[in-house]
Amino acid sequence: MKHYLNAGYSVGSWLLTRDHKRIAILYLLSVTFFFFIGGAFATLVRLELMTPAGDLVISETYNKLFTMHGVAMIFFFLIPAIPTVIGNFLVPLMIGARDLAFPRLNLASWYLFTAAGLLALGSIIFGGVDTGWTFYTPYSTTYANTHVFLMAAAIFVAGFSSILTGLNFVVTIHKMRAPGLTWSRLPLFIWSTYATALLFVIATPVIGITLALIAIERLLSVGIFDPALGGDPLLFQHLFWFYSHPAVYIMVLPALGVVSELVATFSRKRIFGYGFVAGSSLAIAILGFLVWGHHMFVSGQSMYAGMIFSILSFLVAIPSSIKVLNWTATLYRGSISLRTPMLYAIGFMGLFTIGGLTGLFLATLGIDVHVTDTYFVVAHFHYIMVGGTVMAYMGALHYWWPKMTGRSYPEAWGKLSALIIFIGFNLTFFPQFILGYLGMPRRYHAYPEEFQVLNVLSTAGASILGVGYIFPMFYFIGSLFARKKIGDNPWGATGLEWRTSSPPPEDNFRETPVVTEEAYDFAKAEEPELP
Amino acid sequence: MTERGHAPQFDDLEQQHEAATLGMWVFLMTEVLFFGGLFLGYIVYRLAHERAFAQASSHLDVALGGINTAVLITSSFTMALAVHAAQTERRRRLFVFLLATMALGCVFLAVKGLEYAHKFREGLVPGPRFTHEPEQQIFFSLYFVMTGTHAVHMIIGVGVMIGLMALALRRSHAAAVENAGLYWHFVDIVWIFLFPLFYLVGRHR
Numbered sequence A: 001m002k003h004y005l006n007a008g009y010s011v012g013s014w015l016l017t018r019d020h021k022r023i024a025i026l027y028l029l030s031v032t033f034f035f036f037i038g039g040a041f042a043t044l045v046r047l048e049l050m051t052p053a054g055d056l057v058i059s060e061t062y063n064k065l066f067t068m069h070g071v072a073m074i075f076f077f078l079i080p081a082i083p084t085v086i087g088n089f090l091v092p093l094m095i096g097a098r099d100l101a102f103p104r105l106n107l108a109s110w111y112l113f114t115a116a117g118l119l120a121l122g123s124i125i126f127g128g129v130d131t132g133w134t135f136y137t138p139y140s141t142t143y144a145n146t147h148v149f150l151m152a153a154a155i156f157v158a159g160f161s162s163i164l165t166g167l168n169f170v171v172t173i174h175k176m177r178a179p180g181l182t183w184s185r186l187p188l189f190i191w192s193t194y195a196t197a198l199l200f201v202i203a204t205p206v207i208g209i210t211l212a213l214i215a216i217e218r219l220l221s222v223g224i225f226d227p228a229l230g231g232d233p234l235l236f237q238h239l240f241w242f243y244s245h246p247a248v249y250i251m252v253l254p255a256l257g258v259v260s261e262l263v264a265t266f267s268r269k270r271i272f273g274y275g276f277v278a279g280s281s282l283a284i285a286i287l288g289f290l291v292w293g294h295h296m297f298v299s300g301q302s303m304y305a306g307m308i309f310s311i312l313s314f315l316v317a318i319p320s321s322i323k324v325l326n327w328t329a330t331l332y333r334g335s336i337s338l339r340t341p342m343l344y345a346i347g348f349m350g351l352f353t354i355g356g357l358t359g360l361f362l363a364t365l366g367i368d369v370h371v372t373d374t375y376f377v378v379a380h381f382h383y384i385m386v387g388g389t390v391m392a393y394m395g396a397l398h399y400w401w402p403k404m405t406g407r408s409y410p411e412a413w414g415k416l417s418a419l420i421i422f423i424g425f426n427l428t429f430f431p432q433f434i435l436g437y438l439g440m441p442r443r444y445h446a447y448p449e450e451f452q453v454l455n456v457l458s459t460a461g462a463s464i465l466g467v468g469y470i471f472p473m474f475y476f477i478g479s480l481f482a483r484k485k486i487g488d489n490p491w492g493a494t495g496l497e498w499r500t501s502s503p504p505p506e507d508n509f510r511e512t513p514v515v516t517e518e519a520y521d522f523a524k525a526e527e528p529e530l531p
Numbered sequence B: 001m002t003e004r005g006h007a008p009q010f011d012d013l014e015q016q017h018e019a020a021t022l023g024m025w026v027f028l029m030t031e032v033l034f035f036g037g038l039f040l041g042y043i044v045y046r047l048a049h050e051r052a053f054a055q056a057s058s059h060l061d062v063a064l065g066g067i068n069t070a071v072l073i074t075s076s077f078t079m080a081l082a083v084h085a086a087q088t089e090r091r092r093r094l095f096v097f098l099l100a101t102m103a104l105g106c107v108f109l110a111v112k113g114l115e116y117a118h119k120f121r122e123g124l125v126p127g128p129r130f131t132h133e134p135e136q137q138i139f140f141s142l143y144f145v146m147t148g149t150h151a152v153h154m155i156i157g158v159g160v161m162i163g164l165m166a167l168a169l170r171r172s173h174a175a176a177v178e179n180a181g182l183y184w185h186f187v188d189i190v191w192i193f194l195f196p197l198f199y200l201v202g203r204h205r
């Protein structure tokens, strides 16, 4: 049968495609590449931290290692991963459309992303950047002696790519839903992708202009943030976090949407409190714009500003916990099947909760003064970004792999890897909470002897985690060569994407679907092919 | 109708038109935030350096700035007429008004270039060659960055006008002209804020 994968085999049919499904595959290749680049830098960081002495690399090199780890992972993996791979593939399918509203723009986004990736690689190859992923001035301006300009340009261009993707999603979700698919019937993944797309459109331009100012300052010595010329480095931090706090929700909101889908399908139950879960995505998006100051508690902002940002940060926890509570309520009396995607979803729920709760510690002014800039912060955001977003991304890949490829992954290997990832993750990052609490600062390549045991545990965990990520690479690729095909709806899931064939035809649906019921109506759903 | 059929992902022309318009508005939202970062910088630094800002602004040429403001407002008017011509499918008129809009845009850019040249000669360009009181440098940094970003948007707008003129020779295309109009008016409005903030506020003499 004709479908999007066998519609053409030439290089041109991929590189000039306008099919959102093919573009999703292109993105899958790009972000996987950057995941491994980021991973390589992380490996070097963890190796250095095995011993208290700074013996593997000198401190300048170490600065570059953690910077490029952060840049690659945040800007080139976590931010694009779920929206551009899973979102690109699913948004039109889930809303019963033939494509995104602007297919050519979608392809252009991928090219921009690729160009940005090349700029970033260029910056890395010429010697890298050592400012930290936050590019704080004056490290990135007056005192920079690395390739800040190239890297800033890379992130600027990548930002454009995000903006165009966000714009495409907003318009598509507004204008192209199938007949009968009202807002209150949308799958929750669409709701969270919509909220993410809004963040893309509203937050990203601010980092764009901020990095442009850094680049101008570097290139033309026009001092916007240079105190010697009357500038204010704190203004940079405000602008940076005005983007980068919403950006942490760009990273996690799509993951929350994925988990909603997984929990519903593998409990065979409608998500408890659909309206609250949908609304909480928007609430997170809105509140996320009001809390950036919690990254600047010790940077000299006024005490009252600190207090207000602290209170607002507590508020963000409300919509976040609504989601976790509602998933838990969905599990209650559901008919739960612990397939690989569900293992990831459950792992997500636990790890995201820990990450969120420690976020509240950090949002508490008094505690933050003690743990800011320590490994406690590092552990906090890794629990959310790796324990949360990467887990959800893996779960999404397993869950939609049959739809994307028409093939199934080996379940036993899937479960084993999920388990390895979970164990490796906790072993890597839990010790870092303790390290941070005991006072180990982040971003140093040497540390006092007494911290060694916990650091060795963390490095050991990282190697286990690494193995857990390599396995799926192999069995996913292997599954493509499997003879056995899988049915159109192996999980017995609801949702329009399961109503079309696997892999879907080029224009998605042979006839435009009409929606007559609520989302997650499992009473009418097919039985799973794989119990 | 001289317009082509709709693209395959849409059900009909109306849906396509609506999508394009919404897309443009969303893009303008991005633009507002893009300039927003700069305006925030302006506010922060203006409050921090009241006196230097007031002094520095008297180096700007209000006459040239005023002329440019008038030029841009006129261009918005011709743009609106172009949109009307496109909607009523009068292609000759459309072409003429697009041409007028583009020409006015070029006049604006030329005057701006003249002003930049003056500043350059007077040693008002930030950097090692800045010859005035150091505190004023931040004003001129902002001035060049903000008006420069605006000028880049104008150049893109002029390019769009040229593209639309080429298209107008073959067919009328209301959706594209409307979207270009939204963009043009937006860039105009940005100037309407830039002009008083840099040239007028706190000016002495």
Ligand code: HEM
Binding pocket: A134, A248, A249, A251, A252, A294, A295, A313, A314, A316, A317, A320, A355, A356, A357, A358, A359, A360, A362, A363, A364, A368, A371, A372, A373, A377, A380, A381, A384, A385
């Ligand atoms: C309940 C919600 C959350 C709260 C209250 C919260 C609070 C905080 C606070 C107060 C800090 C600053 C700590 C410091 O530097 O001293 C912080 C850092 C951080 N958080 Fe969160 N957070 C939350 C959720 C998230 C999420 C969802 C993500 C990512 C997906 C995230 C990623 C980060 C990152 C990357 C940093 C460190 C940035 C850096 O300095 O490099 N947080 N968080």
Ligand SMILES: [Cu+2]
Binding pocket: A244, A245, A248, A291, A292, A294, A295
């Ligand atoms: Cu934050």
